[in-house]
Amino acid sequence: MRKISLLIAVMIAAVYLQAQPLPQEVKMKQFIDDLMSKMTLEEKIGQLNLPGAGDFTTGQTANTDIGKKIVEGKVGGLFNISTAAKIRSVQQVAVEKSRLKIPLIFGMDVIHGYKSVFPIPLGLSCSWDMDLIEQSARIAAQEASADGICWTFSPMVDISRDPRWGRIAEGNGEDPYLGSEIAKAMVRGYQGKDLTANNTIMACVKHYALYGAPDAGRDYNTVDMSHQRMYNEYFPPYKGAVDAGVGSVMASFNEVDGIPATANKWLMTDVLRDQWGFGGFVVTDYTGINEMIDHGMGDLKTVSALALKAGIDMDMVGEGFLTTLENSLREGKISVQMIDNACRRILEAKYKLGLFDDPYRYCDLNRAASEVYTEANRNQARKTASESFVLLRNQNNLLPLKKNAKIALVGPLADNRLNMCGTWTVAGDFEKAISVKDGIAMVTGKPELITYAKGSNIVADSALEARIGMFGKATGWDSRPAEVVIAEAVKASQNADVIVAVMGEAAESSGESSSMSDIELPENQRDLLKALLRTGKPVVMVLFTGRPLAIKWEEENIPAILNVWFGGSEAGAAVADVLFGDVVPSGKLTTTFPQNTGQIPMHYNHKNTGRPLAEGQWFSKFRSNYLDVSNDPLYPFGFGLSYTNFNYSDINLSSNTMKPEGKIEVSVSVTNTGNYDGKEVVQLYIRDLVGSVTRPVKELKDFSKVFIKKGETKKVSFTIDIEDLKFYNYELKHVAEPGEFKVFVGGNSRDVKEASFVLTE
Numbered sequence: 133m134r135k136i137s138l139l140i141a142v143m144i145a146a147v148y149l150q151a152q153p154l155p156q157e158v159k160m161k162q163f164i165d166d167l168m169s170k171m172t173l174e175e176k177i178g179q180l181n182l183p184g185a186g187d188f189t190t191g192q193t194a195n196t197d198i199g200k201k202i203v204e205g206k207v208g209g210l211f212n213i214s215t216a217a218k219i220r221s222v223q224q225v226a227v228e229k230s231r232l233k234i235p236l237i238f239g240m241d242v243i244h245g246y247k248s249v250f251p252i253p254l255g256l257s258c259s260w261d262m263d264l265i266e267q268s269a270r271i272a273a274q275e276a277s278a279d280g281i282c283w284t285f286s287p288m289v290d291i292s293r294d295p296r297w298g299r300i301a302e303g304n305g306e307d308p309y310l311g312s313e314i315a316k317a318m319v320r321g322y323q324g325k326d327l328t329a330n331n332t333i334m335a336c337v338k339h340y341a342l343y344g345a346p347d348a349g350r351d352y353n354t355v356d357m358s359h360q361r362m363y364n365e366y367f368p369p370y371k372g373a374v375d376a377g378v379g380s381v382m383a384s385f386n387e388v389d390g391i392p393a394t395a396n397k398w399l400m401t402d403v404l405r406d407q408w409g410f411g412g413f414v415v416t417d418y419t420g421i422n423e424m425i426d427h428g429m430g431d432l433k434t435v436s437a438l439a440l441k442a443g444i445d446m447d448m449v450g451e452g453f454l455t456t457l458e459n460s461l462r463e464g465k466i467s468v469q470m471i472d473n474a475c476r477r478i479l480e481a482k483y484k485l486g487l488f489d490d491p492y493r494y495c496d497l498n499r500a501a502s503e504v505y506t507e508a509n510r511n512q513a514r515k516t517a518s519e520s521f522v523l524l525r526n527q528n529n530l531l532p533l534k535k536n537a538k539i540a541l542v543g544p545l546a547d548n549r550l551n552m553c554g555t556w557t558v559a560g561d562f563e564k565a566i567s568v569k570d571g572i573a574m575v576t577g578k579p580e581l582i583t584y585a586k587g588s589n590i591v592a593d594s595a596l597e598a599r600i601g602m603f604g605k606a607t608g609w610d611s612r613p614a615e616v617v618i619a620e621a622v623k624a625s626q627n628a629d630v631i632v633a634v635m636g637e638a639a640e641s642s643g644e645s646s647s648m649s650d651i652e653l654p655e656n657q658r659d660l661l662k663a664l665l666r667t668g669k670p671v672v673m674v675l676f677t678g679r680p681l682a683i684k685w686e687e688e689n690i691p692a693i694l695n696v697w698f699g700g701s702e703a704g705a706a707v708a709d710v711l712f713g714d715v716v717p718s719g720k721l722t723t724t725f726p727q728n729t730g731q732i733p734m735h736y737n738h739k740n741t742g743r744p745l746a747e748g749q750w751f752s753k754f755r756s757n758y759l760d761v762s763n764d765p766l767y768p769f770g771f772g773l774s775y776t777n778f779n780y781s782d783i784n785l786s787s788n789t790m791k792p793e794g795k796i797e798v799s800v801s802v803t804n805t806g807n808y809d810g811k812e813v814v815q816l817y818i819r820d821l822v823g824s825v826t827r828p829v830k831e832l833k834d835f836s837k838v839f840i841k842k843g844e845t846k847k848v849s850f851t852i853d854i855e856d857l858k859f860y861n862y863e864l865k866h867v868a869e870p871g872e873f874k875v876f877v878g879g880n881s882r883d884v885k886e887a888s889f890v891l892t893e
């Protein structure tokens with residue numbers, strides 16, 4: 133009887149299963165098997181080729197004869213081309229004129245918003261608000277897809293501890309945990325729940341791996357680090373993106389373990405695919421394969437074969453795959469299987485985007501007019517920008533300002549729409565960006581109370597200014613003597629109640645190929661500040677920057693400093709929202725501000741050494757310190773002031789011991805003791821006191837951004853479990869080791885409450 137009922141159950145299940153639609157994966161495989169069975173070797177190699185369309189370039193090489201190559205099936209995708217109309221016409225060539233009618237994938241560097249430009253990623257990270265960050269990527273995807281784009285080269289998640297490196301602007305700062313959370317939020321925002329929807333786009337996490345750690349902070353330079361450091365401190369954000377289902381990965385320019393990432397099989401296959409389970413495709417960075425000739429890895433044929441063998445699927449710009457793989461195959465240097473694997477992964481990406489169902493899915497000519505740069509999106513960009521600003525100093529509560537104050541608005545970035553958006557703004561319309569001058573007038577409604585004077589150039593040296601301005605965002609060089617320009621600003625300050633000095637870097641002082649050996653504010657801007665201070669009027673410095681600057685002198689002399697990064701198209705309005713108190717600042721640093729350039733690299737989660745300095749000490753002979761500067765940062769990781777104050781209670785732990793399968797609840801009460809409602813980023817750190825390998829003095833493990841009304845107290849709780857205590861040990865096993873742990877909770881990584889517990893066997 134039992135046997136019969138089992139048989140019936142199996143039969144019912146079989147009928148049921150037959151009636152079910154095939155799982156997506158199976159359908160996709162069948163479709164691609166069928167397509168690939170029709171493809172010639174040349175056509176398969178063609179899919180691996182990604183030329184740049186030339187709307188925008190970041191390298192010296194440019195592609196030619198693209199139309200002809202598309203017809204011949206020698207192009208898999210195109211990047212840096214926009215507008216739905218233009219992309220539609222190119223797609224038409226692919227699906228009407230090429231033999232197999234395979235649609236192209238269209239990529240672009242949509243890094244921090246599209247036409248509604250959001251803050252640069254470093255700024256965005258300082259909001260510590262994952263919903264806001266996800267939303268910024270969602271809006272970017274919506275706008276970009278309305279303009280024909282279905283693939284973005286973002287998120288950039290390279291950990292960096294070196295502000296000399298200009299690309300620190302494009303990442304999320306120095307912390308692996310926060311970086312990983314942000315990577316996930318960005319992927320969710322771009323890709324949404326359904327990648328085939330016409331308003332979601334495929335993300336591409338970059339630059340895999342370690343690109344943020346070049347020697348001496350010089351872009352593209354050599355990277356060399358231990359595997360322990362890679363796994364514990366640099367890999368987590370890339371892995372976070374993979375865990376969130378990112379569709380593609382971009383290889384970095386630098387070498388890893390002496391082999392360029394682009395040819396590094398351990399990195400591209402063993403770690404990425406075998407250990408992390410990545411199933412999407414890998415694209416090189418711009419001419420990444422060709423650059424291996426200069427790295428000293430061989431000629432174009434050799435390096436192209438090395439890249440394919442390592443696990444690279446798509447060749448950006450360089451055409452090494454296109455021009456050499458057939459020969460390498462003939463010579464037995466690579467196999468057909470390798471080409472098939474790469475081709476399959478690219479076709480799969482196109483399938484997942486829904487391009488085989490409708491190649492024009494992202495080419496709706498009507499969407500852009502109603503979905504791009506809308507008022508709602510711009511408002512969201514403005515709100516996001518104001519959440520990214522970090523108040524570094526506010527002596528005697530100089531800020532917020534009164535809306536009826538007479539303002540002397542000075543500085544090279546005060547009336548400068550071109551430089552509001554920061555680096556990597558490939559679609560934004562700079563002329564339409566809101567400058568600080570525009571923003572103050574909008575928010576106060578009293579433009580007549582502003583007296584403006586530029587006061588100085590961004591840098592003192594015109595040749596440097598020209599190098600910075602090579603991407604067309606130069607600020608207009610004022611060739612009059614500096615004293616004359618400063619005198620104008622002093623004059624403009626005469627009748628003012630307060631001076632707002634808008635200083636800092638140009639948009640392109642940071643970003644790709646924009647490394648600096650000295651990260652202090654240029655001397656000419658400091659001269660302007662000194663002259664302004666001499667007027668005796670209170671000075672507020674609004675600081676535009678793509679990197680943490682070494683502003684020790686400013687900290688010691690300027691009463692109020694608001695760091696605003698590059699806030700995007702609505703930056704000026706957001707600055708005014710914060711200056712006049714419509715928004716209470718809540719951003720916290722995700723990157724340490726050093727006191728001077730020589731302290732770099734500097735990060736809060738460093739090791740202790742065998743000769744640490746006692747807390748509060750500056751110098752002690754035969755200890756790890758400098759003669760000329762203390763070991764302290766100027767502003768620590770996690771730091772940021774508010775217009776109100778937050779008071780932390782002692783930490784309450786649910787237990788002083790934790791079993792491996794157990795949990796500990798950590799809670800504090802946070803009271804808003806000031807005069808404004810405000811948001812506080814409550815941060816949880818741990819320290820593993822004894823390890824089989826040395827452990828950092830602090831590691832961020834969780835955070836919570838809470839809104840607390842003035843006078844109110846809120847309890848904030850975190851749960852610690854075994855996963856939070858794990859690290860990669862000497863054998864690169866992910867383990868938690870029994871013993872004592874410290875727990876810290878506070879509003880930044882320095883000023884914290886402390887408790888401890890023991891993890892038992």
Ligand code: BGC
Pocket residue numbers: 189190191212241285338417418644
């Ligand atoms: C950059 C990448 C970018 C690519 C395409 C390269 O130079 O390193 O981040 O995605 O250009 O524009």
